[in-house]
Amino acid sequence: MLDYVTDADDPRLSDYTRLRDVELRKSLEAERGLFLAEGEKVIRRAIGAGYPIRSVLTTPRWLTDLEDVLGDATVYVASEEIMSGIAGFPVHRGALASMERLPLPAVETLLKGASRRLLVLEDLVDHANVGAIFRSAAALGVDGIILSPRCADPLYRRAVKVAMGAVFSIPYARMDDWFEGLSQLREAGYQTLALTPDQTTTPLDIVKTADRVALLLGSEGDGLSSHWLEEADETVCIPMSAAAMAAGVDSLNVVAAAAIACHGLMRSAEPPSEQG
Structure with missing residues (x-):
């Protein structure tokens, strides 16, 4: 009409x-x-x-x-x-x-599905960043995203626009309980990897991953909370070049880090190629 x-x-x-x-x-x-x-x-x-x-x-x-x-x-x-x-x-x-809006699935529903590779976003409050991360995750084949209670809304206009609609193509759920959220993931059989700028942690490209992995990404300013860093199974980093470190560039913004991490996460899910 x-x-x-x-x-x-x-x-x-x-x-x-x-x-x-x-x-x-x-x-x-x-x-x-x-x-x-x-x-x-x-x-x-x-x-x-x-x-x-x-x-x-x-x-x-x-x-x-x-x-x-x-x-x-x-x-x-x-x-x-x-x-x-x-x-x-x-x-x-x-x-x-x-x-x-459609009803969001419960976290339990997402975890009980066939998802092998998940992103878990802790307190990202910038809608554009959330939209960009959804776009990277969808493009690189991540199975789903879990949001902490205070994360920005993926369906807010700015997030949807930046994601170019990718928020519609990747399943996501929102935690009710931030404090116990990682316990819920472990109980469902997920290895939890906390991404940090700390270059003394295990490089993401060599970490030994389980069949089901949840990669944790922290807020734009402070990164992951100390609680989630302590609760995670392992802390991992994206290695920075020596030249970058010498120039004082010791980290990436959360959107760039998420894209690189999604690529690495999905490569780790691929079966090894046959030699011969």
């Missing part, structure tokens, strides 16, 4: 208001059980992943690009000026979709 709107204050568009007001959006989206997908590719991926559409807000220019996947959804069509007034900034990708 198409509905042309001419007023940025139209109450029917309240799902889309003040998108850069983080606290408002977190409250509004939690209360209404929604998230926003931005741009044609991300909207298509959200629909393909089974998220129901609440409504779509777009401009006439972008309408035809989405017609084949919108079905009988309510579609609000506005000028670029009106759309910018609603969102609070120019929406260069031309389309926004308000989607209904």
